[in-house]
Amino acid sequence: MNGTSSTGSTRNGTSSTNYRETYERSITDPAGFWGEAAKGLDWFSPPGRVLDRDREPFYRWFPDGVLNVCHNALDRHVEAGAGDRAALIYDSPVTGSVRTYTYRELRDEVARFAGALKNLGVECGDRVVVYMPMVPEAAIAMLACARLGAVHSVVFGGFAAHELAVRIDDAKPAVVVAASCGIEVSRVVPYKPLLDAAIEESAHKPRHCVIFQRPQCPADLVEGRDLTWDDAVAGAEPAECVPVAATDPLYILYTSGTTGRPKGVVRDSGGYAVALHWSMSNIFDTGPGEVMFTASDVGWVVGHSYIVYAPLLAGATTVLYEGKPVGTPDAGAFWRVAAQHRVRTLFTAPTAFRAIKKEDPQGTRIADHDLSNLRHLFLAGERLDPETYAWAGERLGVPVIDNWWQTETGWPIAANPRGLEPLPTKPGSPSVPVPGFDVRVVDSAGNDVPAGADGAIVIRLPLPPGCLPTLWGDDERFVASYLSAFPGHYLTGDGGRFDADGYLYVMGRTDDIINVAGHRLSTGAMEEVLAAHPAVAECAVIGVADGLKGQVPRGFVVLKAGIDAVPDTVAAELVAMVRDRIGPVAALRQVDVVPALPKTRSGKILRRTMRGIADGAAEPVPSTIDDPAVLDALRPVLRPGS
Structure with missing residues (x-):
């Protein structure tokens, strides 16, 4: 394969370490900028063309490139001599277990499960629904799909049967991979009855279901359709990585729709891999061998991007945590994980910190743990209020980095680029637009508003790599939902403003602006x-x-x-x-x-x-x-x- 080693050509993956210069180049020369960033990955066939504008507004990145995302996340690091480096740490206070997978061990587990899926008839382009809690097998299943060129669609474990049925009917999976149960703070949630009810309701019937049996609640199997994870992998030969087009879908992730019908956000393979790889060094300042703890769930976009794919693409170590910020066992849970695993970068939602602050207002449990390795706290998913920003910064003594993005974009729209050029932070602001995102604040007629004035936040097309190219099977809905309100722009649905320094303030969904x-x-x-x-x-x-x-x-x-x-x-x-x-x-x-x-x-x-x-x-x-x-x-x- 062509490409660089697992570390990339430079720490930040660009020739400039100045934010303003880098940002301007990404906007004025997107093909040159992202073409350079793409060199940090391995390609079966490097892209000769970076941006395809022929089907505007359906822009496509790296249209003639061929790669495999799983190879870039696992195999290339092993081949570069980093096979013994920790890839994934599974920390589960709800089961009392901790396990570390090296890059070689994780690659082998993924290749074996990919072989199991292949034995069940899964081929490149087939869909696989993953319905699992926060266990390593969830990440293994995702990566195994990527290895085969299959398209995974992760549904949050424990989702209601009807909602799961809707997603099964839309994605039409060949196989469903599920766990027998999930484990909450005070209860065990059986997943298999929900899965059975969903399949009964859905018009589409998957050929097989692979069930990861957990001892807390083993599931009954349907003869002829279901088999256990252990039985599936027992006779499987490891599968090699399948070359796929950069424009081929890597996954479908469903987000709520205003009509009640969920929208299947499509993520392409090449653009997503390039964007996430670039973001790890330039935004999150985290590289090979460094530990990132993203306290989210693989059912959400943050889990897809910054638990599974981005840390592994960067050669870092990712922590997969099966627990809560409080209650497993107390409000010091995150600090214990960060200290025990020498976490450099912690990424979670402001809501988690508000829960911790509610239980431990003075942050006294922080003193019980050695957090000397912690360098950054990133928060996203819910608006970061200045009070929580101040509380976290004062008690942890590290920069608190708000960042703003959406399921649709796949990675941050606005953030503080800690690895590129650390900028001063401002309470209430996720800082500045990330290179590649041409962010504007406009009035109802689409005209730019002056600094300090509120308006609708939009992004000028084309969106950068990693963002959704369309919705699954519904180009018309993609255009109607995101591109019709302001022609030539993506509608974020959020309102806000820029200040005089170019910092963005996101004040919430536009329907949270009230008229009194x-x-x-x-x-x-x-x-x-x-x-x-x-x-x-x-x-x-x-x-x-x-x-x-x-x-x-x-x-x-x-x-x-x-x-x-x-x-x-x-x-x-x-x-x-x-x-x-x-x-x-x-x-x-x-x-x-x-x-x-x-x-x-x-x-x-x-x-x-x-x-x-x-x-x-x-x-x-x-x-x-x-x-x-x-x-x-x-x-x-x-x-x-x-």
Whole structure:
């Protein structure tokens, strides 16, 4: 194969280490910029053409390149002499087990399971649904699909049977790979009955199901269709990497659609590999042999990109953690993992830190662990409020790097490029646009707004490598959902502004901008005020319908553990703070203190669902919810007249 060694040509993979120069080159000469970045990978056939503009707006990167993502994530490091380096550390406080896989061991496990899938008839281009908890076998299954050129679609373990059935019908997998169960803090969740019900409901029937049996809850098998993981690999010969076109899909990842039908985000092979490889050194400042702990789940885009693919493409060590930020066993769980495995880069969601802060407001458990190897904390997935930013930075003593991106983009749109040129951080901002992303803030007519003014955040086409080229089987929906509102631009759906220094501020989804008596107000700005109160652990502000003013804001807060505060007093203080800092026009009159806020499993607060209930709609329980009981308990508080 052609390409460089596993370390790449330079630490940052570009000829310049100045952010502004690098960014400008990525925008004015995207083919030259990304053509150079592509040299950091191995190719069966290097791309002679970097960017295909012929089917605008369906741009394609490296259209004539041929590679294999699994080879680049595993085999090339072994071939370069790094086979004994740690590739993946499985840390599971819920089962009390820790295991380390070297690059050679992980490659061999992946090749063997790829052989098992091949024995079941899986070929290049076939789809495989992966329905598993945070166990090494989930990553092995993903990489095995990549090795064969098959397209994996990971569905978060424990998703409801109907939602799984919808995804099976859309992806039409040849095989489903599942675990018998998942393990939560206080319970075991059987997965196999959910899988059986989903297949019963779906019109498409997979040929086989491979079941990873866990001792906590072994599953019954369907004769002729199901086989265990152990039986599948027992007679399998290791499979070699299959050359695939850079434009061939690597995976489908479903995200919620406004119509109730999930959108299958397609990720191509070549562009994704190039973008992630570049991001590890330039954004995350993490390279070969260094340890990255991304506390997410492989069911979400952060898990795909920064648990599985990016660290391995970079030759780093990735931590796959089966546990929670609190409760497994306590609010010091992340610090234990970071100390034990000598973590350099920690990446998680702000929600996780708010949960830790709620249980351990002073951060006293940090002192119990040696975090001298920790260099960066990256946070993404939910808006990072300045209070959480300050709390984390003060207690950990490392840079706190907010970064903003989406399932659709696959990697950060805006971040602080720590490996390229570390920039000053600013509370409330994910810093600057990442090279490759031509980010603009525009008004309703598509005109750029001046610095300091709010607008819709859009990205000028073409999107850089790694972003979705389309939706699975639905080009028309791709255009309608993302490209029609502002021709020539991708609609992020988020609103925000640039400041005079070019820093981006993302204030939340555009439907979180509320109109109070003709005044457009950001609920995110109000949340910043609420989060600054010393008793508040986390908060949400939603706009609800009002007959007089159109909309009015309502606030909901969760108090820190151990805080001796009277809820009514805190609520009154919060109303006064918003009036003082934003003004009477904000019209925030009601703040409710609640035990918990409803969230998705990825940690996002379910503001849209809360808003619907408050407006009197019969909102169903979202399929992505982490704990339905939290939403059920909140319904009486949310309902009109409460």
